[in-house]
Amino acid sequence: MSDSADDIKPVSCTIKPPVYLQIGDTKTDPSHSGVCVVDVTLPFGKPVNIEEITFKNYYTAYVTVRLLRRSPGQEVPAKWSTTLRDLPLMDNPHTEGGSQDYFSIHRTQMQVEPDHVVSVRLILRQPSFAWLTFSLEDIRIFPHMEPDPEKEVSDWLSDLTLVDQHPDLEGLPDPQTVSSSIQQMWALTEVMQTNQTTASIGRFDVDGCYDINLLSLT
Amino acid sequence: MAEKEKRRSGATPPGMPEGKATKSDSDREFLSQAGVGELLRGAILKMVEARSDDPIGFLADHFCHLASVTETGTAGCSDGDQLNGPMSAGAQEQQHLNRALWHLRLAHHSQRSAFSNNVRVAYDLLNLTGPCRRSAEVPEGGVRGGLYTQTLQCLCSEGGVPASTSAPLLRRLHCQDHEAVPYDVFRHGVLTCAVFSDYIRQAQRLYAEVCCPDEGPASRALCLAVLGTLKEALETSQGCDAIRYLEASAKISPYKLAQAIAGAQTRGPGGDMDAKEFENAAAELFITRVKVLS
Numbered sequence: 001m002s003d004s005a006d007d008i009k010p011v012s013c014t015i016k017p018p019v020y021l022q023i024g025d026t027k028t029d030p031s032h033s034g035v036c037v038v039d040v041t042l043p044f045g046k047p048v049n050i051e052e053i054t055f056k057n058y059y060t061a062y063v064t065v066r067l068l069r070r071s072p073g074q075e076v077p078a079k080w081s082t083t084l085r086d087l088p089l090m091d092n093p094h095t096e097g098g099s100q101d102y103f104s105i106h107r108t109q110m111q112v113e114p115d116h117v118v119s120v121r122l123i124l125r126q127p128s129f130a131w132l133t134f135s136l137e138d139i140r141i142f143p144h145m146e147p148d149p150e151k152e153v154s155d156w157l158s159d160l161t162l163v164d165q166h167p168d169l170e171g172l173p174d175p176q177t178v179s180s181s182i183q184q185m186w187a188l189t190e191v192m193q194t195n196q197t198t199a200s201i202g203r204f205d206v207d208g209c210y211d212i213n214l215l216s217l218t
Numbered sequence: 219m220a221e222k223e224k225r226r227s228g229a230t231p232p233g234m235p236e237g238k239a240t241k242s243d244s245d246r247e248f249l250s251q252a253g254v255g256e257l258l259r260g261a262i263l264k265m266v267e268a269r270s271d272d273p274i275g276f277l278a279d280h281f282c283h284l285a286s287v288t289e290t291g292t293a294g295c296s297d298g299d300q301l302n303g304p305m306s307a308g309a310q311e312q313q314h315l316n317r318a319l320w321h322l323r324l325a326h327h328s329q330r331s332a333f334s335n336n337v338r339v340a341y342d343l344l345n346l347t348g349p350c351r352r353s354a355e356v357p358e359g360g361v362r363g364g365l366y367t368q369t370l371q372c373l374c375s376e377g378g379v380p381a382s383t384s385a386p387l388l389r390r391l392h393c394q395d396h397e398a399v400p401y402d403v404f405r406h407g408v409l410t411c412a413v414f415s416d417y418i419r420q421a422q423r424l425y426a427e428v429c430c431p432d433e434g435p436a437s438r439a440l441c442l443a444v445l446g447t448l449k450e451a452l453e454t455s456q457g458c459d460a461i462r463y464l465e466a467s468a469k470i471s472p473y474k475l476a477q478a479i480a481g482a483q484t485r486g487p488g489g490d491m492d493a494k495e496f497e498n499a500a501a502e503l504f505i506t507r508v509k510v511l512s
Contacts, residue, residue: 177427178428179470179471182424182451185500186470188416189452189503191413192409196406201393201397201400
């Protein structure tokens, strides 16, 4: 692959605020269940082939990734599928290890091909009571870039294979000799151009004029 | 040219000793005393390097040059303020210029290493002129701008380029009199002028080809068509070198030129173009690609 990952821009997507699942009545029992859902919707009408998902952890122990995929063309409704179940982000949910690390989930790690994805759902789990809140920050989704197709064979290349149609050249100069002269002239110009030096005299003039007042402008 | 007057060898050869037995010994002695072996070896080495078409003329030039060098060799670097009597600074400069030009003429620019060596020698020669230096000092700064410009002018005119044609080129390459020209700039300027003289000669030949089979001036449409293909080839700029060369050469292939020539007959401006105009048009294609010195 010629492009480095830096060249690829993340897809602009809408990250909904995390929804913490509660057990029981939200009003009376404010404690978390330790499960949180983050929905990431991709631009409407433009399904994405995902290359990777990157994010920064904030005290999340496990993450499950589910994708809503819609096959193109067919009238089949979009389907949810789990592509990654309970990926551990922290070695021990109670300790600090991995709690604020940066993670990247590549498409090769996914069990289901992340193509034609409409929406991504991240289910976060943090079973430990040690942390008050947990979430993922800076979630980015990078699209899968197809390598550039080979540049089209230019016209000039196809010209070379044309059958020689000899135009009527009565009384006109011979193209062979003219062509060879022109080729030599072209080659001489090339020699001159390739031997251009970047060395400079270090002048301080503007348009050949050594006006002292102009020096401050250069 | 005064230098052409060969220096009459001051030393008369020693008289022939009596007796045949000692004849060859004294001959050998004489040759080694005169240092003829060194002289001839140097001449042959130079000739092999230059591979000139005219060996006799080349050897004549070489010895003539040597004569002038040794004549003024001791006068080149004088001590302190003592200016060499008969040689004024201007004349000395001219002499150095002539010598430098001689060196530059030795090898064609296509013989890369030989040409580069000669440019180096010429540069060092021209660097010597200026305020009197002791021979032990290393010359610094560079060649005087005016001398450099003069060198370029001589190269162009010796190459058969009329002054009016080379003027725009020199405008791009020349240096002010007070500027010091470093080696890279000097080399580039010299190479460009050498290549340019070849280019103009080629353009003249091209005009002759475009003219034929008629004897009169070539049709304007034809000339413009031919130069147009060259311009297109020169303007190929994208892609790596190999692709650029392939694409450019496809544009100036005989087939493409045949098309251009045939097309020029049917459409295109009327009238004729004379040799001078053609030469100037071709020169312009070259000169626009020369970087302006700054």
